Amino acid sequence: MYQIILKDLQFNSHIGVFDFEKEQGQKFAVDLILDMGYVEAAEQDDLNKTVNYAAIFKLLENYFARSRVDLLEYACGEIIQEILEFDSRILGVDLTLKKPQAPIEGDFAYMAVRQQRKRYNLVYLSIGSNMNDPVKQVDDAVEYLQQIPGISHFRCSSYIATKPWGKTDQPDFINAATEFIYQGTPFELLRACQQIENNMGRTRVEKWGPRLIDIDIIFFGDLEINHPELIIPHPYFRERDFVMDPIMELKRQAK
Template sequence: MDKITLSKMEFDGHTGCLDFEKKDGQKFIVSLDLFVDRIKGCYTDELSDTVDYANIYEAVKEVVTGDKGNLIESLAQKISDRVLSEDKRISRMKVTVTKPNAPITGVFDAMEVTIERRRKEYVILSLGSNLGDRENNILTAEDALEKIPGITEFKRASIYETEPVGLEDQPYFLNTCVGFYTDIEPFDLLDKIHVIENDLLRTREIHWGPRTIDIDIIFYGDQVIMKPELTIPHPRWNLRSFVTVPLRELKDVGQDHPDDKEVSLYRKRE
């Protein structure tokens, strides 16, 4: 992974909580580390084969000089969002925003915030429940997922009632899929999913057994992960109608009913 650094760019801006900060403005210093998977320009020596530093500089300048927000934390996020949108070759980045004249009584060199962000990926999860109030379990889990910081453009497929797979002597499930964009790392996302499952009293006593909620990562962008604790794409997703039927509302997956299990629409959602 190659790194491009734009260091200590200075701009006049109006980000701040106090009225005089918004009115009079002050100096802000911004530094960027941009990470690119093997810069092609290293081999071709062509300007078009690397990140356009001047374009990035102007993009950051536009964000800083135009911002009227309160926090440099928020300003750093806006800079990250803008820079990642400027060049698709940048896979992740680090932003440091320095406020040398922060209105704080005391002796200090500067106040600054550093954040690290990666390019957002489109993620699809499968949710299922066959214990307790099944629909409420699904809705509660979806709401908790949507509220996770770093998840955006959250979409919900319709809910389907499905015949159990594996252990057949158990209640029918309600199943659905959700899709969203995020820059949360896959294993960190898995940890957050487990917290939601635990909050809904999920137990793992019987393989393929009944459960209050089950949340699986089906796709995480184009990533392929083969670890004992996480496999992406999820194994056998394409063999399970309780996944493919709701999934087709979010992603073109071809065959929509690959097995002989019963799947019926429970609640239509646009």
């Protein structure tokens, strides 16, 4: 996982409880870590393929220039929310807000508040099986998925029987889709899904061949990822009714 680190950023602001803090202002310092998961700039030397830390600095500068809140805790929450809304590729924020001139008698470097927050993403998975009692295989996969740390608000579509895609000389599939909120990175979820497949006994022998269990990430929030291990949205989702029909069922139910 990649991180973007901005260290000891200095700003003047009027954050504070007392009237003189609001009137005179004082210095604040920020340490910031942005969790990025995978960034395309690791493979493409293009600023548009990552989060521009100069833009993040400007966002912070604008916040401190206008803020008149009382508490560091409240300021931390507002800043983190602005950062997460700024760019959907930012999957988590670790922010330390320091107040070196806090109105307290005594010797100290600074008083500070630290807050860490991960983005919650709406995720859709496709599940399929056409071997060894496919309904039971999908049942088991659904049960195991709900045990992945960071998953909440889990829902599963109806099961549908579908013809095989890509290689047609094999048994029909049982397919379903799941929807949930996930607090974590796409690659953490990918590893968890692959572990479930491995634990259930899946072997990868033939492309588009029979599957004991197949779990694919179709959508992960509004992220777009193009990596040798993971492409999001899934590259074939538009061509596969057995993927989109269960997902659309879940979307209709949510309205």
